[in-house]
Structures are given as C-alpha cells and as structure tokens.
Amino acid sequence: MTVLAQRLGRVLAVVIGLAVGVVLLVMFVVNRQTPEHSDSPPAPKAVAVIEARPLPFRLEARGHGVARPAETWQAVANVSGRVVERHPALESGTLLRAGTLLLALDPSRYELAIAEAEAELTQLEAEEANTRRLLGLERQALDLAEQELSRIERLASTGSVSTSQRDAQRRSTVAQRQAVATLENALALLPAQRERASVRLAQARRDLADTRFVAPYDLRLGEVEVELHQFVSVGQSLFEADSLAAAEVEARLPFSVVRRLLGSVAPAELEPGSLDLSERIDLDAIDAELELVGASGVGWTGRVVRVASGLDPATRAVRIVVRVDHPWRGARPPDRPPLQRDMYTRVRLTAPGPEASMVVPSSALHQGELYLADEQGRLVRRPVSVAFKQGGLAVIEAGLVPGERVILDDLQPAIDGMALSVRRDDAAEARLAALARGEASSGERP
Structure with a gap:
C-alpha cells in the first residue's frame, strides 16, 4: 500500500507541473505585445x-644613451721619481680650476741633467772658439810654408839649393797642411756634438716639465691612485680627471627613423669627393634635447656633432653623438644636477620636414x-x-x-x-x- 501511494504522489506532481506550465504559456501568448513599426529614420550620430x-611637420627621433665627458685626462707618469707635492684636494669627485698644480715629482735628477747638458754646450762653444783661433794661426803658418816651398822650388830648378833641402821643405809643408785639415775636421764635428747636447738638454727639460702635473682645464677628479712620498715608475697610472667643458651622449636610435631625419637635412645634390659627413649633412639643423631618465624636468639642450661609425651590434641602431657644452653651468644639485659620467638620458632629435x-x-x-x-x-x-x-x-x-x-x-x-x-x-x-x-x-x- 505504501509503494502504490508513492507512485500516485509522483504522477500527481508531474500532472500538476504540466498544468501550471500550460497556464503560464497561455498567459504569455494572450499578453504578448506586437512590435511597433516606425517609419522615421534613426537619429544622426x-x-x-x-x-x-x-x-x-617636424621630424623626430627618440633614443637613449649614457653620458660621458667629451675629454678625459688619464694622468700617467712619463718619468720616475718620488712624489714630493700632492694637492690636498686630490681626491675623487673634487672640482679644480685650470692651472692648479695637482702633483709634483722630485725634480733634482732632471735639474742635474739640465745643468750637465748646459755645461757641455758651454764647453763646446769654448772649444769651437779655441779651434777657430788655432785654425787661423795654422792657416797663416801654412801660407808661409807654401811661399817658402815655392821659393825653394825655383832655386832648386836653377841648382841653387840641394835636393834634400827641397824635399825637407815639401815634408814640412805637407805636415802643415795636415795640421790645418785636422783642425778643420774638428771644427766640422762640433755642430753635431752641439746638436746632441741640445737634444739632451731639451729631453732633460721635458723630463723636468713632466715632473709637474698641472690641470689643463677645469676638471673633476676621478680615481686617484697615488699618495705623497710614493715612488712612481714610468708608465704608472696616477689619476683620472674629466673635463667640465662639455659632455657627450652616444644615443642609440632606430635606423629607419634616423634615415628619415638625416634625409630631411641633406642637400638635394652632394658635392663630388666630399668625405666629411658634416659637409654632406647639415647637422646644425638638427635640434637635440636631453632628459635625465627617472628625474622629470631635468634636461639639457645639446647639438649633434657626429654620427659614430657602425651600428650597435645588439640592436642594429644608429649611434648619434650629442654634445652638451658647459654641463656644469647653472647646476643646482640635487634639483638640477649637472650632466656627468654614466647618467642615463633620453635623447630627442628634431628637424623640419622638407615639405x-x-x-x-x-x-x-x-x-x-x-x-x-x-x-x-x-x-x-x-x-x-x-x-x-x-x-x-x-x-x-x-x-x-x-x-x-x-x-x-x-x-x-x-x-x-x-x-x-x-x-x-x-x-x-x-x-x-x-x-x-x-x-x-x-x-x-x-
């Protein structure tokens, strides 16, 4: 009885569900709305x-590059010696003016060499003067001997003097000629000796000048590898210094963009035989702006000075060198730092389009x-x-x-x-x- 009741309950549930579905369907059909048809066009967009x-149109090329000094001084010892003077501010990062004495080596050895060469030149000058005086006397003696030989030769031809007297006079005249030739040879060798002494003097003076290291321009010191009283050898590295006059950035830019940019500043016709790129392309017509990556608002105005040889081996990009003159002028660290070594910059080059x-x-x-x-x-x-x-x-x-x-x-x-x-x-x-x-x-x- 229980199983029959369960079956009847399931059948009844199905029948009730079907009935509800039919009722809902009839209601949807009765209440459906017919879509309205409009003859008016859609509103304009x-x-x-x-x-x-x-x-x-102004052509533009963008790239990146690392800054470096336009000129770097690698100070290397040309002479050996002990360091006797060292600027107290000779340390990495110091700024020094042109003409500042940075380092001095012991000059005594080279001062002695100069004195020795000068003394040798003085001696040679004295020898030359003495030789010229002796040569003058010997030439006078030779003239007298020649006159005497001529007289004896005439007498010998008439039989007034013996043959032995004539031969003796001949030997005396030849000896006098030899004395004159010896002095003339000595005098001829003196210029060469004087030249050798002058070369030694000039070398000694250059060596003396090489004992002093004077800043050739306003600079910023890099690594310093020498101390006071240290003995340095020839070829030893002493310090490194960067010029403050200019900085350069070798920017890498896409080849196609650079080709289009340079084409806009190239003349329609090139002069035959022109090898210098600056003669074939007006680099001054290209404006260059640099910006420090990671520091918004920090930038410099530069100029394109050359196109480096070859493409970048990794990216096949063109390497264009942009120079910034006086990068330290107007610097106000840390808000506005100067453009200095190893700064990573963003470079923007622009030039007017041809049309x-x-x-x-x-x-x-x-x-x-x-x-x-x-x-x-x-x-x-x-x-x-x-x-x-x-x-x-x-x-x-x-x-x-x-x-x-x-x-x-x-x-x-x-x-x-x-x-x-x-x-x-x-x-x-x-x-x-x-x-x-x-x-x-x-x-x-x-």
Whole structure:
C-alpha cells in the first residue's frame, strides 16, 4: 500500500507541473505585445571632425644613451721619481680650476741633467772658439810654408839649393797642411756634438716639465691612485680627471627613423669627393634635447656633432653623438644636477620636414582606413596609405585630399552612408598643428 501511494504522489506532481506550465504559456501568448513599426529614420550620430590640410611637420627621433665627458685626462707618469707635492684636494669627485698644480715629482735628477747638458754646450762653444783661433794661426803658418816651398822650388830648378833641402821643405809643408785639415775636421764635428747636447738638454727639460702635473682645464677628479712620498715608475697610472667643458651622449636610435631625419637635412645634390659627413649633412639643423631618465624636468639642450661609425651590434641602431657644452653651468644639485659620467638620458632629435604633410591623429586610423564625413553629412570609409607614424600622429601618403573632414570619434558600428551630426573641433585642429610643428607633447591627443 505504501509503494502504490508513492507512485500516485509522483504522477500527481508531474500532472500538476504540466498544468501550471500550460497556464503560464497561455498567459504569455494572450499578453504578448506586437512590435511597433516606425517609419522615421534613426537619429544622426554626433561626431567631431577636423579639416584635413597640409601642415608643416617636424621630424623626430627618440633614443637613449649614457653620458660621458667629451675629454678625459688619464694622468700617467712619463718619468720616475718620488712624489714630493700632492694637492690636498686630490681626491675623487673634487672640482679644480685650470692651472692648479695637482702633483709634483722630485725634480733634482732632471735639474742635474739640465745643468750637465748646459755645461757641455758651454764647453763646446769654448772649444769651437779655441779651434777657430788655432785654425787661423795654422792657416797663416801654412801660407808661409807654401811661399817658402815655392821659393825653394825655383832655386832648386836653377841648382841653387840641394835636393834634400827641397824635399825637407815639401815634408814640412805637407805636415802643415795636415795640421790645418785636422783642425778643420774638428771644427766640422762640433755642430753635431752641439746638436746632441741640445737634444739632451731639451729631453732633460721635458723630463723636468713632466715632473709637474698641472690641470689643463677645469676638471673633476676621478680615481686617484697615488699618495705623497710614493715612488712612481714610468708608465704608472696616477689619476683620472674629466673635463667640465662639455659632455657627450652616444644615443642609440632606430635606423629607419634616423634615415628619415638625416634625409630631411641633406642637400638635394652632394658635392663630388666630399668625405666629411658634416659637409654632406647639415647637422646644425638638427635640434637635440636631453632628459635625465627617472628625474622629470631635468634636461639639457645639446647639438649633434657626429654620427659614430657602425651600428650597435645588439640592436642594429644608429649611434648619434650629442654634445652638451658647459654641463656644469647653472647646476643646482640635487634639483638640477649637472650632466656627468654614466647618467642615463633620453635623447630627442628634431628637424623640419622638407615639405608640408597631410597629418592626422593616429587614433583616427581604423585598420588602414579613415572615417570621413562627406558634404551630405554621411559616413565614408576611406582606405589610405600611411607614410609613417610619429608620436601619436600619422602622415598620410595617399588617399586623403585637403579639405576633407576627418572623423575623430570611434564609431560602433561604422556603416557607409550612415547619417552624422558633424561638429568641427577647432581646438583639436590647433593641437594637431602644434604637435606637427613639435611644439606640444607627443603624448597629447589632438
């Protein structure tokens, strides 16, 4: 009896559920609403547009590089000696003026060499004077001997003197000639001896000058490896110093961007035989700005001085050297530090484009197409050819005509011929023109 009751309960539950479902279905069918049909067109889509026109465009290249001094002095001992004088501020990081005596070695050995060479020159001068006097006397004696020989030769021809007397006079004349030749040879050798002594004197003076290390320019000391009273040998490294006159940054920039940038400042025709890159490309037409990475607002103005040989082996980037003159001028650490060794910088190079370009915001491109608003206020999807993109801008090579209206908004959906409510955005046009001239931040959206 219990099993039969359970089966009846399940059947009853199913029947009740079906009945409720049928009732709900009937209610939905009875109460359904027929969709309303409207003959009025959809409301136009509101969009902001800018008028396409050629704009002066400033080409830009960005890269990074590490700063280094334009000139570094590696002080190496050219002579040996004991350190007898050391500047009290000869320590790493110290700034010193040009003309400051930094280090001095014991000069006594080289002063003695100078005195010895000078004494030798004095002796040679005295010897030369004595030799010239003796040579004058010997030449007078030779003249007398020659006259006597001539007289005896005449007498010997007449038989007035004997042959032995004539031969004796001949031997005496030859001996006198030899004495004169000896003095003339000694006098001829004196200039060479004097030249050797002069060379030794000049070398001794250079060695004496090499005992003193004087700052050739305003500098900042690096590593110092010498102490007072220390004996240094020839070729030993003493200290390192960086010039404060200029700093350089070798920036790595993409090859394609640099090629476009340099092409804008190259003359149409190159003079034949020109090897210097500065003669073929106007590097002064390129503006350079540097910014310290990690320190917003800290920057310098530089100039491009050369393009380094070869590409970066790792990234195949072009290496362009930017110089900053007087990097310590106006420095106010820590808010405004000077540009110094090993600072990692961001480099921005700009140059005017050769001609005006059709420029639109990169955000206005949609997979190679621009959305345009025609004269009837309808959407036109136009495929365009993009020459290149730069800093949020796209330079259109083909497909866009001056005067056409470019839609700035991203339409969803974008259907050809859809009605538009067009509003010209004058502020966006002004920002676009400023960006194209390089006068605004490239991250700003037109």
